[in-house]
Amino acid sequence: MNSASHSGRGDAGRDADWDGPAPSMAPADLLHDPPVTQRGARRRAELIAAARVVFERSGFLDSKLTDITREAKCSTGSFxxxxxxxxEVFAAVLQEAQEDMLHPGMGRAAGTDDPYAVLEASNRAYLEAYRRNARLMVLLEQVASIDPRFRELRRRxxxxxxxRNARSIAELQKRGIADPELDPMLASRALSGMVSRLAYSTLALGDAEPVDFDVLVTTLTRLWANALRIPERAATATT
Structure with a gap:
């Protein structure tokens, strides 16, 4: 489907890779081929699992290799x-977790193409994955602030x-559902940023008072729908 903006503005249609795989969360130069033996693969997996526990408990900067080997019950030489x-072990932790942290953007909700239902399903899937990996997201912020390789991959x-969300907004505009005057890319950047930053502050940092998860999903979905001026009939059909 053509991903060009209905309004003819912005760069929403320039990128042919919207539906391609998301960039890896880990720099390629820090990743190595997995061991060829089952024993080696098992030991490596134990070290990665132990590293995640240690990193999430102590933070990246304060974690020591000896903490990881102690958690994994192995020698430093084995590490x-x-x-x-x-x-390198942090890159391996990210590589292990990245499939769980993928989210499809504004795709289609099962059994319907109602825009409000799609928004709600997409936001829920993203926030559930974020909640499962909240401590790791804090770590990624920490490491990205000191290592430009991780920072660039996070940006990409x-x-x-x-x-991807800009493409979906442009498609909604073509269907006459979303505000045709909005620039799809700028709208996507603003709305995606709203969701990700609120997820970080509420689910990862816990800065605000505890928020009911369903209320969080509903609020973000309604704000997104209102910003795009999705007709109320689409909202009431799913509430």
Whole structure:
């Protein structure tokens, strides 16, 4: 389907890779081929699981390799069989988690193409994955602030989903459902940023008072729908 903006503005139609895979969360130069033996694969997996526990408990900067090997119940020498440093094992942690943290953007909800139902299903899936990986998201923010490789991959990954959402907004405009005067890319950037930052503050940092998860989903969905001026009939049909 043509992804060009209905209004003819913005760069929503420029990127042919909207439906391609999202960039990896881990820098390629920090990843290595997995072990060829079952024993090696098992030991490496144990180290990755232990590293995630330690990183989420102590933070990246304060975690030591000896903390990871103690958690994994192995020697330091065994660690160096699979990884050279903390950065490499952190990259492996991200690679293990990234499939669970993928979200489809504004795709289609099962059994319907009602725009409000799609918005709600997409937001719920994203927020559920975020909640499952909240501590890891805090770690990624920490590491991205000190390592430009992780920072660039995080930026590119976020841009992929922004562009996918921009395409969906443009399609809603073509169907006469969303506000035709909005620039799809700018609208997507603003709305996607709203969702991700609120997810970070409420689910990862816990800065605000506790918020009921369903209320969080409903509020963000209604704000997104109102911003796009999706007709109320679409909202009331699913509430």
């Amino acid at each position: 160096y069989t699979y990884f050279n440093n903390k950065e 990954r976020g841009e992929t989903f922004i562009r």
